[in-house]
Amino acid sequence: MKYILSFLCILVSMMGLSQQDSINNAAKSHPTYARRSISASVSIGFLDDYKQNYSLPLGFQKSNTSGFAPVYARVEYALYKHVSLAAMFSYDAFYYNFRQEYTGNNGPFTRYKTNKTKVFSGGVGAFYHLNHVIHSKHLDPFIGVGLSLNNVSYSAYPQGDSTLARKEHNVSPYLKLGARYYITDKFSLFGDIGYDKQSIFSLGFSCRFYSPKLGIK
DSSP, X not given: OHHHHXXXXXXXXXXXXXXXXXXXXXXXXXXXXXXXXXXXXXXXEESOHHHHSOOOOTTEEEEEEEEOOOEEEEEEEEOSSSXXXXXXXXXXEEEEEEEEEEEXXXXXXXXXXXXXXXXXXXXXXXXXXXXXXXXXXXXXXXXXXXXXXXXXXXXXXXXXXXXXXXXXXXXXXXXXXXXXXXSSSSEEEEEEEXXXXXXXXXXXXXXXXXXXXXXXX
16 A cells, blocks of 8 residues: 555656646646657566465465566557557566475475466557646656456466466456656656556656657647
């Protein structure tokens, strides 16, 4: 909960800064949403659902989890006046440890296991930009929906009374609310919050490209 509140505070602060800039008119005005532009975003996710909420069959007990935060990459094309389409990618790798209780000839004993998990996801999403609703000089708020195909591999997946290497594929929905805060016409800070199975929210940066010949609408 504290991470979510911190993220919301960041968004509110970004909006406040943008409103202040609009009032002071201290910086050159740039469109926060440019039709027919391409934006590339990179971010790091927090509150990993794969890492925190895994389940184990009977006879196994959870232990500590270690690893890195999920990494996101997104390429977005501003197709219509307020709607953009994006190809989304993410990678997550971590270790979750567990123990297995046995009863042998000499009595009960414990086996300790480590499962290395890798998750690579690719998906598509559509984003509706709210710059015409929330009038702000540098802020580009948006909501996004989509689907992700997740390829998950396990090195020691618990099954029965043993473990095995396993791969699985599943589809998860993508639903997020986010914003970009433009520092310059091309570079912006990026953040979003919501659900995509791999994290609750992410923070990063974006870079925008467009041709002056295409125009900005």
